[in-house]
Amino acid sequence: MIKARGLARRFATKAGPVDAVRGVDIDVAEGELVGFLGPNGAGKSTTLRMLTTLLRPTAGEAVIAGHDLLSDPAGVRRNIGYVGQRTGAGQDQRVRDELEFQARFYGLGKHDARRRAADLLDRFDLAGLEERGVITLSGGQQRRLDIAMGMLHDPRLLFLDEPSTALDPQSRRHLWEHIKQLRAGGTTVFLTTHYLDEADFLSDRLLVIDHGSIVGEGSPDELKNRVSGDLVVLGTPQASLVSEKFENAVVEGEQVSFRVPNGDRTLPGLLRDLGDLGVELHSVQVHRPTLDDVFLTMTGRSLREEARAA
Amino acid sequence: MLRDTWLVFVRVMLPVLRNPVAVVFGLAQPLLYLGLFGPLLGDTGWQWFVPGLLVQMALFGTAYAGFSLLPEVRTGVMERLRVTPVSRVALLVGRVGKDVVLLVVQSLLIVLAAMLFGFRASAGEVLLGLGLVALLGVAIGSASYAVALKVKLEYVFASVLSATIVPVMLLSGVLLPMSNGPQWLYWLSRLNPLAHVVDAERSIFNSGSAVLGLVAASALVLAGVCYGVRTFHRESA
Numbered sequence: 001m002i003k004a005r006g007l008a009r010r011f012a013t014k015a016g017p018v019d020a021v022r023g024v025d026i027d028v029a030e031g032e033l034v035g036f037l038g039p040n041g042a043g044k045s046t047t048l049r050m051l052t053t054l055l056r057p058t059a060g061e062a063v064i065a066g067h068d069l070l071s072d073p074a075g076v077r078r079n080i081g082y083v084g085q086r087t088g089a090g091q092d093q094r095v096r097d098e099l100e101f102q103a104r105f106y107g108l109g110k111h112d113a114r115r116r117a118a119d120l121l122d123r124f125d126l127a128g129l130e131e132r133g134v135i136t137l138s139g140g141q142q143r144r145l146d147i148a149m150g151m152l153h154d155p156r157l158l159f160l161d162e163p164s165t166a167l168d169p170q171s172r173r174h175l176w177e178h179i180k181q182l183r184a185g186g187t188t189v190f191l192t193t194h195y196l197d198e199a200d201f202l203s204d205r206l207l208v209i210d211h212g213s214i215v216g217e218g219s220p221d222e223l224k225n226r227v228s229g230d231l232v233v234l235g236t237p238q239a240s241l242v243s244e245k246f247e248n249a250v251v252e253g254e255q256v257s258f259r260v261p262n263g264d265r266t267l268p269g270l271l272r273d274l275g276d277l278g279v280e281l282h283s284v285q286v287h288r289p290t291l292d293d294v295f296l297t298m299t300g301r302s303l304r305e306e307a308r309a310a
Numbered sequence: 311m312l313r314d315t316w317l318v319f320v321r322v323m324l325p326v327l328r329n330p331v332a333v334v335f336g337l338a339q340p341l342l343y344l345g346l347f348g349p350l351l352g353d354t355g356w357q358w359f360v361p362g363l364l365v366q367m368a369l370f371g372t373a374y375a376g377f378s379l380l381p382e383v384r385t386g387v388m389e390r391l392r393v394t395p396v397s398r399v400a401l402l403v404g405r406v407g408k409d410v411v412l413l414v415v416q417s418l419l420i421v422l423a424a425m426l427f428g429f430r431a432s433a434g435e436v437l438l439g440l441g442l443v444a445l446l447g448v449a450i451g452s453a454s455y456a457v458a459l460k461v462k463l464e465y466v467f468a469s470v471l472s473a474t475i476v477p478v479m480l481l482s483g484v485l486l487p488m489s490n491g492p493q494w495l496y497w498l499s500r501l502n503p504l505a506h507v508v509d510a511e512r513s514i515f516n517s518g519s520a521v522l523g524l525v526a527a528s529a530l531v532l533a534g535v536c537y538g539v540r541t542f543h544r545e546s547a
């Protein structure tokens with residue numbers, strides 16, 4: 001569905017050239033749901049904008065949904081849907097009008113456009129807001145409208161740029177279910193996110209991008225396994241005794257932390273063993289690997305350090 | 311492409327129809343000129359002044375059109391539209407169409423108001439005169455959207471506008487005849503295509519020949535639309 005080779009984009013700015021994307025190869029098969037992960041400024045949006053014909057690559061080539069990106073952008077546009085990172089509904093428009101016009105821009109007739117709009121209003125919990133001005137919507141409502149607008153024409157290939165930003169947990173769940181349904185119906189989905197739980201729940205496969213290059217690829221499980229295990233933090237007066245039992249354990253006062261595979265399942269046995277040794281425990285915490293951990297193992301840098309440096 | 315243009319046109323027209331305050335206020339300026347400046351030219355001045363006023367409306371009415379695009383570029387609206395299969399030309403022409411339709415309606419109202427003051431015009435003259443105004447509106451509107459896309463920031467766009475509109479207006483002879491001034495000023499105004507459009511607009515309402523002005527306006531339309539379409543076609547807009 002997506003086959004990109006050496007796709008790159010350099011922006012000329014007054015402060016000198018910015019290499020936003022440095023030659024990425026992307027392959028996405030039909031029906032796949034691929035997550036595109038990376039810290040702020042990694043080049044996610046720039047890559048998406050190139051793949052969706054919005055931005056001309058400075059190098060590389062791609063075939064999207066069977067159409068060549070450079071020689072047949074119109075063919076690409078007809079076959080894809082795109083929900084950008086920034087809001088796409090006109091502030092002076094009404095909700096219903098934006099949906100219906102969007103459907104008609106994709107070639108649907110008046111009647112079909114109305115039916116599809118009503119359908120999606122319903123599915124994204126926007127029913128009752130159709131006569132409202134876009135400007136009066138809350139952030140999450142606007143986001144749901146954006147997403148609905150990207151799906152009106154039932155595209156075979158859907159690009160979503162951070163679709164769940166501004167959504168409350170319930171709406172996020174809703175969106176996830178919806179995306180899963182689309183995938184079950186055969187739609188190929190390519191989405192960017194900062195959230196590992198989202199990427200984890202949704203994606204068949206993840207691509208990790210940093211500084212404009214793909215630095216890792218694999219299923220969520222594969223990636224997490226590379227972060228050798230879950231982080232266990234124990235509070236105990238005998239921290240140094242405990243630390244001797246585990247490789248790479250870190251002691252901080254009365255706290256010792258270390259990584260074990262499948263922490264949730266190994267922990268009960270582990271606690272029993274420590275009890276048998278006479279170790280006294282105040283507290284126990286288990287942390288699943290986070291995006292930060294995945295990122296750390298892949299790039300040697302933490303997402304948070306990145307954020308501070310930026 | 312016609313269908314696309316129509317859709318883009320209706321989409322931008324709807325908010326205006328729902329809230330026509332801006333259109334009504336757009337009439338305030340020409341009405342003030344009509345009521346407070348026109349009488350200074352005497353009873354015979356109307357035939358000369360009103361056509362110029364119409365051209366001035368075309369200039370001011372469409373040169374600012376680009377402002378409406380900037381918020382849509384800054385949020386993701388333009389991007390969302392550009393990713394649909396809608397023709398790039400339609401994205402521009404549909405918008406310009408809205409501005410020109412509003413311009414023609416406003417111009418018609420001003421012509422009717424001017425008739426109350428003593429301006430005389432036949433239906434045919436009004437039709438031709440508004441046609442010329444519309445051509446000018448298409449040219450300036452297209453260019454305005456393109457320039458707005460290029461400069462991207464409101465305050466830059468505003469200063470580009472005031473730096474171009476004022477000299478173009480002063481050198482077009484809409485307010486006073488250019489032949490009143492020194493030779494060099496007159497010849498300078500001959501280099502301004504808008505001056506020829508003003509002359510043509512006056513000829514139309516005084517049964518003269520409007521050919522040169524129509525040629526000038528058509529050339530402006532060609533230049534404006536080509537520039538606009540090219541800018542809309544360029545990526546990263």
Ligand SMILES: Nc1ncnc2c1ncn2[C@@H]1O[C@H](COP(=O)(O)OP(=O)(O)OP(=O)(O)O)[C@@H](O)[C@H]1O
Pocket residue numbers: 011012013018019020038039040041042043044045046047085
């Ligand atoms: N129009 C532009 N001109 C110059 N630089 C740009 C432009 N657009 C993006 N960049 C730069 O390219 C890099 C990648 O930006 P991009 O928007 O693709 O990041 P991202 O991964 O989507 O980040 P985020 O998570 O913050 O959305 C950044 O350093 C950004 O500053």
Ligand SMILES: [Mg+2]
Pocket residue numbers: 044045046085161
């Ligand atoms: Mg982004």
